[in-house]
Amino acid sequence: MKEIIDHLKKRFPVYEIGEGPNGVILMSVEAAKLVPMLTSLKTNHGYGILVILSAVDWLEDCKFQLTYIINNPDEKRDLGIRVFIKREDAEMESIHSLWEHAATFQREIKEMFGINFPGSPRVDEPFLLEGWDNLPPMRRDFDTKQYSEDTYFPRPGRETNDPAEYMKQKLYPDE
Amino acid sequence: MSLKDTFSPFSAWRKVFEKPVTIKDPISERPGADRYRGFHKNDITSCIGCGTCETICENEAIDMVPVEGVETKDGDSGLRPRVDYGRCCWCGLCVDICTTGSLSLTNAYTWVEEDPEKYRYTPGVDEKPWDNEEKGWKKPEPNYEFYNLNRVTMEHLHPEERSDSFVEMVKGYSKEQAEKEADRCVECGICTATCPAHMGIPEYIKAIRNDDLEEGLRILYDTNPLPEICGRICTHKCETVCTLGQRGEALSIRWLKRYIADQNPSEKYKKILNSGFLKKNGKKIAIIGSGPSGLSAAHYLALMGYTCTIFEKLAKAGGMMRFGIPEYRLPYDQIDKDISYIESLGVDIKYNTTVGVDITLEELGEKHDAVFSGTGLHLGRSTRIEGSDHKNVYQSIDLLRDITLGKEVPLTEDIIVIGGGNVAMDITRSLARLQKQKYGKAGIIATSLETEDKMPADREEVLEAREEDATVNPGWAPQRIEIENDKIKGLHVAQCYSLFDDEGKFNPQCNMDNLQFFEGSMVVESIGQGMDLSYLSEDLKHELEIDKRGRIKVNENFQSGLPWLFLGGDIIQGPDVIHGIANGHKAAKGIDEFLFEKQKDTPKT
Numbered sequence: 001m002k003e004i005i006d007h008l009k010k011r012f013p014v015y016e017i018g019e020g021p022n023g024v025i026l027m028s029v030e031a032a033k034l035v036p037m038l039t040s041l042k043t044n045h046g047y048g049i050l051v052i053l054s055a056v057d058w059l060e061d062c063k064f065q066l067t068y069i070i071n072n073p074d075e076k077r078d079l080g081i082r083v084f085i086k087r088e089d090a091e092m093e094s095i096h097s098l099w100e101h102a103a104t105f106q107r108e109i110k111e112m113f114g115i116n117f118p119g120s121p122r123v124d125e126p127f128l129l130e131g132w133d134n135l136p137p138m139r140r141d142f143d144t145k146q147y148s149e150d151t152y153f154p155r156p157g158r159e160t161n162d163p164a165e166y167m168k169q170k171l172y173p174d175e
Numbered sequence: 176m177s178l179k180d181t182f183s184p185f186s187a188w189r190k191v192f193e194k195p196v197t198i199k200d201p202i203s204e205r206p207g208a209d210r211y212r213g214f215h216k217n218d219i220t221s222c223i224g225c226g227t228c229e230t231i232c233e234n235e236a237i238d239m240v241p242v243e244g245v246e247t248k249d250g251d252s253g254l255r256p257r258v259d260y261g262r263c264c265w266c267g268l269c270v271d272i273c274t275t276g277s278l279s280l281t282n283a284y285t286w287v288e289e290d291p292e293k294y295r296y297t298p299g300v301d302e303k304p305w306d307n308e309e310k311g312w313k314k315p316e317p318n319y320e321f322y323n324l325n326r327v328t329m330e331h332l333h334p335e336e337r338s339d340s341f342v343e344m345v346k347g348y349s350k351e352q353a354e355k356e357a358d359r360c361v362e363c364g365i366c367t368a369t370c371p372a373h374m375g376i377p378e379y380i381k382a383i384r385n386d387d388l389e390e391g392l393r394i395l396y397d398t399n400p401l402p403e404i405c406g407r408i409c410t411h412k413c414e415t416v417c418t419l420g421q422r423g424e425a426l427s428i429r430w431l432k433r434y435i436a437d438q439n440p441s442e443k444y445k446k447i448l449n450s451g452f453l454k455k456n457g458k459k460i461a462i463i464g465s466g467p468s469g470l471s472a473a474h475y476l477a478l479m480g481y482t483c484t485i486f487e488k489l490a491k492a493g494g495m496m497r498f499g500i501p502e503y504r505l506p507y508d509q510i511d512k513d514i515s516y517i518e519s520l521g522v523d524i525k526y527n528t529t530v531g532v533d534i535t536l537e538e539l540g541e542k543h544d545a546v547f548s549g550t551g552l553h554l555g556r557s558t559r560i561e562g563s564d565h566k567n568v569y570q571s572i573d574l575l576r577d578i579t580l581g582k583e584v585p586l587t588e589d590i591i592v593i594g595g596g597n598v599a600m601d602i603t604r605s606l607a608r609l610q611k612q613k614y615g616k617a618g619i620i621a622t623s624l625e626t627e628d629k630m631p632a633d634r635e636e637v638l639e640a641r642e643e644d645a646t647v648n649p650g651w652a653p654q655r656i657e658i659e660n661d662k663i664k665g666l667h668v669a670q671c672y673s674l675f676d677d678e679g680k681f682n683p684q685c686n687m688d689n690l691q692f693f694e695g696s697m698v699v700e701s702i703g704q705g706m707d708l709s710y711l712s713e714d715l716k717h718e719l720e721i722d723k724r725g726r727i728k729v730n731e732n733f734q735s736g737l738p739w740l741f742l743g744g745d746i747i748q749g750p751d752v753i754h755g756i757a758n759g760h761k762a763a764k765g766i767d768e769f770l771f772e773k774q775k776d777t778p779k780t
Contacts, residue, residue, distance in 0.1 A: 144233040148262065155261055157292065160238035163226045163252035164364025164377070170247040171368050174731065175761065 001025060001077070004045055012037045016082075024069070026080040034083050035093050038068065042098055046072045047079060050098070053105035055113045059140040062087045064115055068095070085115070094120035112138035207282030212265040212312040214283050215258050217299035219245065222277035224252035225363035225418040228269035236262035237269060242300050249369045250416035260286075260294035267312050272321050274361060274418040281311035324423025327356040329430055338643040339611035341502040345407070345430075350386075353434040356427050357383035359419060366413035366428065372398045372757040376413055380431055389447045391435035396448055399756050400474035400517060401467060403509040404496055406433025410751045436512075444516045453520060456480035458770060461543040463530050463710070466494025467752045468549030468744030470517055471759025472766075477520040479767050484543075485524045486534070490580075492524050494551050495745070496752060498576040499598065501605045507579075531710030540739050545766045547733075549744035549755060552704035558593060562656025563700065567663050571602035571701035578605055586610060587697040588618045591666045593653050594701030595623025600636040600647075602701055607645045617644040620693050624671045624683050626650040648693075652685045656698055665694040706746045732765025733758055741766055 005025070008014050014037075016028040029037055041047040049071040056065040068081045085092055094117040096103040104127075106117040111127045114136035126132065135142040168175075207213050219242065229237040239254040247253030256269070256278070270278050278298070283305035288294060296303065330346040331337075337344045348356065362377040370376065375394045382391035395402040409429050417425035445451050458481050462469045465487040473483040491497055493510045518524065530536055530548075539546050555570025557563050569585065571594065577584045588610065592603045599621055607617035621640065623630055627649050630637060637647050651668035658664065670689035676682040706725070719736045720728040726747065729735050733743045743758030745751075 145235060148234050152262070155259060155295075157295070158238055158259060159240070160229065161240065161252075161254055162364070163224055163239060163254055164367045166239075166241075166254060167247055167252050167365070167368040168373070170253065172373065175373060 004041075004079075007045075008037065008041075011040070020080055022078075024078040024080050026067075026082060028082040028084070031083040031085050031092065034068070034081065035095060035098075037081065038070065038095060038098055041070060041079065046074050049073060050095070050102055050105075051078065053095075053102060053109065055109050055115060055138070057087070057113060057138065057140045058084075059087070064090050064113060066092060066109075066115070090115040092117055094118065094123075096120050112136050114139060207284050207311070209282065209310050210312055211282035211284065211310070212267045212280045214260075214281055214286065214303065214305050215256075215263075215269075215298040216279050216281050216306060216308070216311070217256065217297075218277040219255050219299035221275050221421075222255055222299070223250060223275055223365065223418060223421070224254035224256075225274055225361065225365055226252070226254065226256075227272050227274055227361045227363055227418070228256050228278055230362070231268045231272045233266065233268065234262040234264055236260070236264075240297060242297060250365060252365060255297055255300060257295065257297040261291070270312055271314055271319070272361075273314065274363075275421045276314060279311060279313045281305040281308040283308055283311070322359045322361065322419070323355075324419070326359070326424040326427045327352045329427065334639075334642040334644075337503065338617070339608055341605075341608060343506045344503050344639075347437055348427075348430055348434045350438075353383055353431060354386070357381075357431055360384075360426055361418060363418050365416055365418055369416045370413045371751075371754045372760065374398045374413075374432075376428055379435060380426070380428070383431055383435065388435050388438045389443075392439045392444070392447050395432065395435060398760065399753075400471055401496075401513045401752070401756060402432055402436040403513045404467070404505060405752060405756070406430070406436050407505050407509065408496070408500055409753050412753075441512050441516060445519060450478065450520055453478065454480050455482060455521075458482065458544045459484070459542070460766060461486065461539040461546045463536075463539070463546065463548040464488075464494055464550045464744070465492035465514070465524055466549050466551050466744055467496060467755035468759040468762070469494070469547065470514065471756040472547045472549070472741075472743070472763045473522045473759075474517045474520065475760050475763035476766060477517070477522050479763070481544075481766075483522045485522060486528045486530050486539070487524055487526050488529045489576075490526050492526070494549075495553070495750075498579045499572065499601070501575065501578070501601050503604070503608070504601070529710075535712065536710050536715060536740075537712065540737075543739075544770055545739050545741060547741045547743065547759070547762050547766065548710075549742070549746070549759065550706065550708070550710070551745045552706050552750055554705045554707050555700060556703045556705055558653055558700055558702060560653050560655050562658050562663070563698070565656060565658055565663055565698075567696065568656065568698045568700065571598055571699050572704055574602055574699060575605065578609075584609065585697065586613060587695075588614050588616075589695040590619045590697045590699060591693050591695035592619065592621040592699045592701055593623070593666070594621070594703075595625045595630040595632055595649055596701065596703070597632045597636055598704075599623065599701035600632045600640050602699055603645045603647070604636075604640050604643055606699070607640070607643050611644075620646040620648055620695065622647075622651045622653070622666070622668060622693060623649045624652050624674060626671075629674070651691060652683055654685075654690075657692070663696050663698060665692050666698060667692055704750075708746075730765075731761075732768065733762035734765055734769060738769065 012029055012033050014027045014029045018026055020026040047070040051069040051071050054067050063084045064087055066083050069078055071078050103121045106120040107123050108127045109115050110123050117123050226239045229239050236259045238257045240257045242255045245253050270280055332344045357380045360380045364377045366376045367373050379391045379394040411429040413428050414425040419426050460476050460481045460483045462473050462485045465485045469485055473485055476483050492514050497510050555572045574584050586609055590606055592599055603619055603621040607619050610617045630649050640647055652671040654667040654669055656666055668691045669685040669687050671683050671685050673684040727735055727742055729742055733741045735742055741762045743762045744755040748754045
């Protein structure tokens with residue numbers, strides 16, 4: 001493992017190298033260098049499988065994080081590569097040319113976070129949310145509760161009690 | 176149509192006779208993953224119905240509902256969460272925030288009903304097949320918390336800095352500390368019911384978070400006109416039920432109250448509290464005693480327009496707060512801050528005026544529309560053991576009063592205090608300070624009937640007394656005071672192993688084979704106080720109902736059998752400051768109601 005890390009370090013601006021859950025090695029790289037790095041890992045180092053692509057909304061830092069987990073089946077080893085992109089008009093280079101199924105991940109992320117992957121097949125088609133007309137729902141500035149209140153009617157039979165107010169009624173109603 | 180399309184249905188039909196690749200009952204064969212977030216489970220015996228799960232739920236899927244068999248009581252709202260699966264998205268936030276740890280998600284994920292209304296149930300109450308399922312999502316341990324389990328440490332003066340002076344030992348929170356501590360509050364409001372004054376605790380803590388301390392002060396004064404005092408020495412029953420105490424340390428409610436009061440300068444109080452101009456209603460109320468209940472009654476009556484006069488026996492106001500509680504716990508300038516605001520509302524305090532001596536209660540009743548009496552418990556009780564009538568046996572309450580008055584109090588190098596309550600700790604620590612000032616060292620031993628675990632004093636009082644070089648040796652029953660040549664030599668005690676008999680009556684039992692002798696040349700008794708009701712004439716006493724324990728009976732408005740006489744504070748309930756404040760507030764409302772009704776009934780002349 002150390003050889004690959006040393007090799008990557010020489011060729012790409014990787015930083016924050018550490019170990020994640022289940023011993024997976026995680027590292028960050030500048031967004032512009034991601035595709036060349038993944039290409040090198042796939043072609044030269046046996047990381048032939050894209051396991052998952054996921055996103056995190058760092059609202060306070062005005063950033064999105066994308067995490068690419070790739071797998072080397074011969075060595076039975078996972079590697080996680082993180083990139084940070086700006087949150088406003090978020091856009092990232094597509095990797096569907098490396099792995100065809102990446103287009104599906106990218107389509108889902110486009111829908112859930114609003115991160116665009118120009119050129120990715122069918123990236124603008126709805127994935128789960130047909131007819132969605134709101135902020136992408138996994139963005140942290142999306143107000144789930146407000147959406148629930150605006151969209152769904154209250155079910156009959158629902159009633160609730162404020163604990164402090166209920167205790168007053170029960171224990172000291174006259175004070 | 177191609178040839179392939181023509182034949183494919185037949186090739187499909189052929190498969191009917193082959194062994195199927197799918198399994199027949201996939202569900203029972205496929206339980207959810209170990210940490211799957213499936214249906215809710217709740218241990219309703221450890222749940223206290225704080226409603227934090229409801230508050231955090233992003234989908235409004237949780238309602239707090241009463242449950243049969245769960246009682247509403249101190250520290251438990253009696254409500255339990257009911258989940259609407261039409262809305263739940265199984266995010267698990269309700270489990271992650273749960274203050275008691277009672278809520279979890281099982282790994283069960285299948286549930287079939289024909290009636291959609293059934294997808295709403297109270298976990299732990301409505302029986303479900305997954306009630307005993309152990310697997311599923313639980314709050315990850317440790318270090319996965321939405322709020323800090325530990326309170327922000329309050330800084331104290333070190334024992335060596337404080338043990339020979341009466342300087343206030345608790346330093347108070349800084350802005351940063353207070354906001355950090357206030358941030359722990361989950362705003363459930365379980366505490367409010369337990370506070371005798373039912374203070375708006377979550378609301379004033381929220382004001383600290385919003386850095387709106389003027390709003391905080393207004394909330395405090397809604398129910399408590401002595402916040403500097405209560406912010407220091409309140410018995411803080413609220414903290415005993417704080418839901419954060421379920422898995423960590425309760426919120427420092429008392430210190431946060433002090434922070435609000437400390438940060439607001441007294442000259443701004445009238446503006447903040449909007450009490451600059453009070454319309455007088457022409458009615459006069461007499462108040463006996465300037466302790467917490469009297470001051471509280473005066474404050475709320477003055478706000479309603481009554482002209483209040485407080486009759487105080489001593490030269491300063493505050494009652495037990497000033498003359499009972501030592502200065503290192505409650506500095507005099509803080510008492511003055513609270514009281515001078517109440518005086519600024521037009522409340523007149525007549526000092527050095529003893530009702531029953533300088534003026535009779537009957538006279539007060541004639542000259543005023545109503546009278547409130549909160550005369551407190553200022554008579555020390557004696558152990559009445561052999562030797563307790565010696566001149567060097569003192570009452571703690573008398574000595575504490577003399578220390579406040581600045582009188583020289585009797586002192587020797589070896590003192591014995593009898594008593595295990597907070598007053599006993601107060602006198603022990605005060606005398607230890609005076610000994611250090613006079614002799615350079617403390618030589619004092621406090622002993623109580625109660626064993627260490629059952630001492631009525633606050634735990635921190637006992638620990639701090641020891642830090643200040645006082646000895647606290649509990650679990651001994653005083654037998655007699657040894658006197659030789661008219662001088663006290665010490666106290667004989669026997670081990671006390673039981674305080675109450677089977678019927679719950681106070682009946683201490685001693686082991687006479689285990690005797691001890693504490694050496695000392697002065698004894699202070701601190702085993703409780705009684706009331707002095709000598710201001711009630713025999714005629715008046717006949718018109719009042721007095722119970723077996725000598726307490727005057729009052730109604731829920733603290734009105735006695737004499738309609739114009741209201742009573743409250745330690746002589747009725749407590750003893751503590753916050754009950755006094757609550758009594759005074761309720762009595763003020765009661766007096767207002769009484770005089771309003773009376774006026775209605777009086778024909779206009």
